[in-house]
Amino acid sequence: MQTVEHEYKTIDPMALRRAFGTFVTGVTVVTTRDEQGSPRGMTANSFTSVSLDPALLLVCIGKGAASYPVFLQADSFAVNLLHEGQVALSNVFASKAPDKFDQVSHVAVHTGAPVLTDCLTWFDCTVHQCIDAGDHIILLGQVQAFGTSPEAPLGFCRGRYAQVKDPLPPGWLSASDxxxxxxxxxxxxxxxxxxxxxxxxxxxxxxxxxxxxxxxxxxxxxxxxxxxxxxxxxxxxxxxxxxxxxxxxxxxxxxxxxxxxxxxxxxxxxxxxxxxxxxxxxxxxxxxxxxxxxxxxxxxxxxxxxxxxxxxxxxxxxxxxxx
Known part of the structure; x- marks a missing residue:
């Protein structure tokens, strides 16, 4: 039987990033607490729902992120989806500013992870599994509590913020659960x-x-x-x-x-x-x-x-x- 040899081309990481960036996503701030109990957080758009039963979601944390070691050891975290009026907040949590949480109101709801009080939607999670995945880790979270609002979501596409029109279908409840x-x-x-x-x-x-x-x-x-x-x-x-x-x-x-x-x-x-x-x-x-x-x-x-x-x-x- 003849063996077919495939030639694999080297992929340009920047071109791949631009290609991934054509997928329209929301913007989240992922939060947790370090060993001293101080709040830590970062902006991320690699987020998706995984399962309804059990209630699971995932978010990807880059290994180059300043808070990566904290998330690697965390036993709980919160995912806060941002609304269209929170571009400035997204930029703050994407930066290395040491006082990120001084600029936003937050509370503890179930696990103790910081939940932003003014956001589109929040999910308070315990860590279900942490998976090593190249230059990121995948945090699988089991949802323990969540809440929503009727605000329009903050979108992201091709490396910049995007507007989402008519996001609220008729009959949608501001906090359905x-x-x-x-x-x-x-x-x-x-x-x-x-x-x-x-x-x-x-x-x-x-x-x-x-x-x-x-x-x-x-x-x-x-x-x-x-x-x-x-x-x-x-x-x-x-x-x-x-x-x-x-x-x-x-x-x-x-x-x-x-x-x-x-x-x-x-x-x-x-x-x-x-x-x-x-x-x-x-x-x-x-x-x-x-x-x-x-x-x-x-x-x-x-x-x-x-x-x-x-x-x-x-x-x-x-x-x-x-x-």
Missing amino acids: MITGYLIESEGRLLLAEDGKGGWVLPTASRRLKDGRLPLSVGGELALLPDDTFLYSVFDTADNDPGYLIYRAKLGESLLEGALPPSLHFFSLDQLPYETIISHEIRAMLQRYARETERGSFGIYMDSQEGGRVAMVGSAQSWDKAY
């Missing part, structure tokens, strides 16, 4: 919103907290104290309903009752209208919040197949200090 609610306290009172059916619910936000301002889903915004805003509860209400991310927060400036949207009202903690709150999960959470406020010691509730658990965190402290 999670509702972000807030326990907003002021002078010992808690803010609740009318549900339109004669009952009360927690205020929800149309976007995450930014520069101390919280845009409310019912319209208007409130000034909150960023250092006093903490994750409080993560849970589902039913298999076919969205899950909830609940934060506790304090009003950042005095606000007259008449300045609130008409659907919002403050209640003292000993007069919360439990009987008109339909969701038993919300009722139970408010009862826990009232007890913990009285004790001055708070916990974080995480839902699970075993019924969930509360991890006590003691007195309030900022996220940067907590992690």
Whole structure:
């Protein structure tokens, strides 16, 4: 049998990079924490979904990146997809600037990896597998929590940023799997919103907290104290309903009752209208919040197949200090 010999041409790396660059991608900031607990991050566009069951994604980290050794040893990371208004932020995280995180608000949601509070979509992941792949490593992440917004994505093609037109299909939800609610306290009172059916619910936000301002889903915004805003509860209400991310927060400036949207009202903690709150999960959470406020010691509730658990965190402290 005759052997056919193939001649392989040497590939020009720059030409190959330009060819790869014709594939339109989004732009992400991949974040984690080093051994000292300091946030680290870099811009990347080599990202893709992998699997729904289990929930897996992947991102490629170049071995020449300054934060490569940190990601190589990390046991968790977050992928933050940027929206069209975050070109400057993308450039910051693509640079070697030592103060990248001084220019962006971020919180810890599930794993402790920094989640950017104002981005298109975020995925908080534990490392499922790390694969060596030439001049990159492939981080396979198992998604533990995620959230979305209705912003237009920041695109990238042929080495430059690209605009994506009409990104939001009719009927798309801004956070299709999670509702972000807030326990907003002021002078010992808690803010609740009318549900339109004669009952009360927690205020929800149309976007995450930014520069101390919280845009409310019912319209208007409130000034909150960023250092006093903490994750409080993560849970589902039913298999076919969205899950909830609940934060506790304090009003950042005095606000007259008449300045609130008409659907919002403050209640003292000993007069919360439990009987008109339909969701038993919300009722139970408010009862826990009232007890913990009285004790001055708070916990974080995480839902699970075993019924969930509360991890006590003691007195309030900022996220940067907590992690």
